[in-house]
Amino acid sequence: MHRRQFLKLFFSVLGAACPTVSMARSLRIQSDDQGPVPHAANTPHRFLFSPDVHDSAVKDLLFTEDNHQYPVVNDIYVSGPDIALFHSSLARLKRLMKIVGYANFSLLGFDTAVKTAKSYSAIGAFSKRELEFLEGLYNTPASVYGFLGDRTASDLTDMIQKKQIQKIPNTGHYLFRGKSLDMYDTICSKIGSDVVLTSGVRGIVKQFYLFLNKARSCDLNLSLASRSLAPPGYSFHGIGDFDVGKRGFGVSNFTVAFTRTNVYDRLAGLGFVKFRYPPKNNLGVRFEPWHIEVI
Structure with missing residues (x-):
């Protein structure tokens, strides 16, 4: 399949997307070693970690913003056979992003991601075990890691409808029409050209990639990763929130350095933000002065 064919398929699926109709129900994936197998969504829920594994007393430690970048006792790590699945799944997601493009990857639904991976030899089909690993990660309550935010996705196969979103010029990001777009336009009108959208709509696949990539940089510590990035299914970027920063400030927009910019000062001074x-x-999440609450 050529990239142009993918884009045609991607936007036709995106435009017709409905959360209650899942392509996964009939999709079958080629396992690395077991032949055709049912999609993981057809199997009973698998949890990567037991919902009871996290000591509730440890959660008190996570409420302080000072330790968000350090491991604490009883943090949850990827271990055993899941380590290989972690790395192979992350590598496949990275190849998928390269093929479909950054902006499209942000909107990609899980079913479309699985089907696209199978169609491109440069990506390779997700194995049965990889799908089970990802499903287990999605189904595990985030409180296990110490993240106490609400779940925002109703199903692993939730999709973003094209009619709901609008691409923001010169950013590579999308925003939901309505409250999100109105909020961003108002912020821009108040602050001016110094402010820029740094992250908008994120589908579950993009959140998988970001969360796994963050965990990789944290020595596979999922709890530590969750203190600065919502686990898949828990990101408010999937239903309306967005990030802003100072134009030209780069990755520093996602650090405490952002609070020392004129953009943050003006943002914090807006009574409606x-x-x-x-x-x-x-x-259980660090202070994020760039993350605008919409929903």
Whole structure:
């Protein structure tokens, strides 16, 4: 399949997407070693970790913003056979992003991702075990890691409808029409050209990639990763929130350095702007002065 063919398929699926109709119900994936197998979504829920494994007393430690970048006792790590699945799944997602393009990857539904991977030899089909690993990660309650935010996705196969979103010029990102787009336009009108959209709509596949990539940089510590990035199914970027920063400030927009910019000062001074994760929040997440709460 050529890239142009993929784009045609991708946007036709995106335009017709409906959360209650899942391509996964009839899709079959070629396993690496077991022949055709049912999609993981057809099997009973698998949890990567037991919902009871996390010591509730440890959660108190996670409420302080000072330790978001350090491991603490009872943090949850990927271990055993899941380590190989972690790395192979992340590598496949990275190849998928390269093939479909950054902007399209942000909108990709799980079923479309699985089908696209199978269609491109440069990506390779997700194995049965990889699908089970990803499903287990999605189904595991985020509180196991110490992340106490609400689940925002109703199903692993939720999809973003094209009619719901609008691409923001010169950013590579999309926003949901309505409240999100109105909020961003208002912020831009108040602050001016110094402010820029740094992250908009994210589907579950993009959140999988970001979360796994963050965990990789944290020595496979999923709890540590969750203190700065929502696990798949828990990101408010999937239903309306977005990030902003100072134009030209690069990755520093996602650090405490952003709070020392004129853009943050003006943003914080706008009475109508709320931050999803304020200082000393009780959700087990670091302070994110760039993350605008919409929903």
